[in-house]
Amino acid sequence: xxxxxxxxxxxxxxxxxxxxxxxxxxxxxxxxxxxxxxxxxxxxxxxxxxxxxxxxxxxxxxxxxxxxxxxxxxxxxxxxxxxxxxxxxxxxxxxxxxxxxxxxxxxxxxxxxxxxxxxxxxxxxxxxxxxxxxxxxxxxxxxxxxxx
Numbered sequence: 540x541x542x543x544x545x546x547x548x549x550x551x552x553x554x555x556x557x558x559x560x561x562x563x564x565x566x567x568x569x570x571x572x573x574x575x576x577x578x579x580x581x582x583x584x585x586x587x588x589x590x591x592x593x594x595x596x597x598x599x600x601x602x603x604x605x606x607x608x609x610x611x612x613x614x615x616x617x618x619x620x621x622x623x624x625x626x627x628x629x630x631x632x633x634x635x636x637x638x639x640x641x642x643x644x645x646x647x648x649x650x651x652x653x654x655x656x657x658x659x660x661x662x663x664x665x666x667x668x669x670x671x672x673x674x675x676x677x678x679x680x681x682x683x684x685x686x687x
């Protein structure tokens with residue numbers, strides 16, 4: 540049973556790694572070894588792009604929860620996404636920051652390090668993800684209220 544569960548987790552990690560690579564490292568910048576992803580491109584759309592990127596990143600966190608990642612690691616993952624979202628929302632500076640800060644890749648690495656199942660901690664994990672999503676949406680509305 541544990542072997543089957545481990546295989547399922549490995550398959551999920553492979554799919555999440557592909558997603559994070561598309562989000563953070565899809566295209567190589569000509570003349571450099573640096574890569575940028577789709578999230579950097581959609582993040583150039585003020586507010587909406589960063590919200591979409593944040594929601595996709597929340598999906599990666601949710602997947603980590605489903606695989607049994609402990610709350611401490613889920614919190615680290617949420618902090619990575621919040622940093623990406625908050626700084627990424629700043630015009631121009633945020634776009635440059637997105638080229639450097641690869642929150643999705645960082646989060647996949649965290650998931651790969653620890654994938655132990657612990658059902659008691661999953662309620663806390665759901666609370667963390669729900670708080671992250673609510674914070675992202677509230678930030679967007681707050682920014683929109685200030686702008687208008």
